[in-house]
Amino acid sequence: MLSTSYRLRMHAICEQIASNMPVTxxxxxxxxxxxxxxxxxxxxxxxxxxxxxxxxxxxxxxxxFLNRLDIGDxxxxxxxxxxxxxxxxxxxxxxxxxxxxxxxx
Numbered sequence: 001m002l003s004t005s006y007r008l009r010m011h012a013i014c015e016q017i018a019s020n021m022p023v024t025x026x027x028x029x030x031x032x033x034x035x036x037x038x039x040x041x042x043x044x045x046x047x048x049x050x051x052x053x054x055x056x057x058x059x060x061x062x063x064x065f066l067n068r069l070d071i072g073d074x075x076x077x078x079x080x081x082x083x084x085x086x087x088x089x090x091x092x093x094x095x096x097x098x099x100x101x102x103x104x105x
Contacts, residue, residue, distance in 0.1 A: 002040055010034060010041050014048035020055075043070045 002010070013031045016023045023031075035042040050057075050067045057063045083089050 002034075002038060006034065006041075010044055014044050017045075017048040018051035020052060046070060 010031060013023060013027050015021075016027075031041070031045055035045045047067050047070060054063055054067075057067065
């Protein structure tokens with residue numbers, strides 16, 4: 001679970017990222033390290049990156065809905081366009097888990 005101060009700081013950084021405002025290197029490093037250690041923070045950061053990449057995302061639209069569900073990888077915005085093997089399907093649904101994935105956020 002994120003402390004209130006960490007959550008508020010992460011929220012402020014994510015809002016800057018989403019609105020294309022400058023973010024200092026120290027803030028970005030802090031946010032990335034927190035995202036690696038906490039799945040809630042990781043979701044916040046992924047959603048901010050998606051909003052930054054899709055500036056035309058409308059509140060209540062399909063893209064916004066999928067972003068709020070945290071579906072998709074912001075590093076691969078083109079998405080999946082089909083599967084070539086059963087392994088591809090398994091990889092699509094497999095989620096990379098941190099070493100402490102059993103830890104409750």
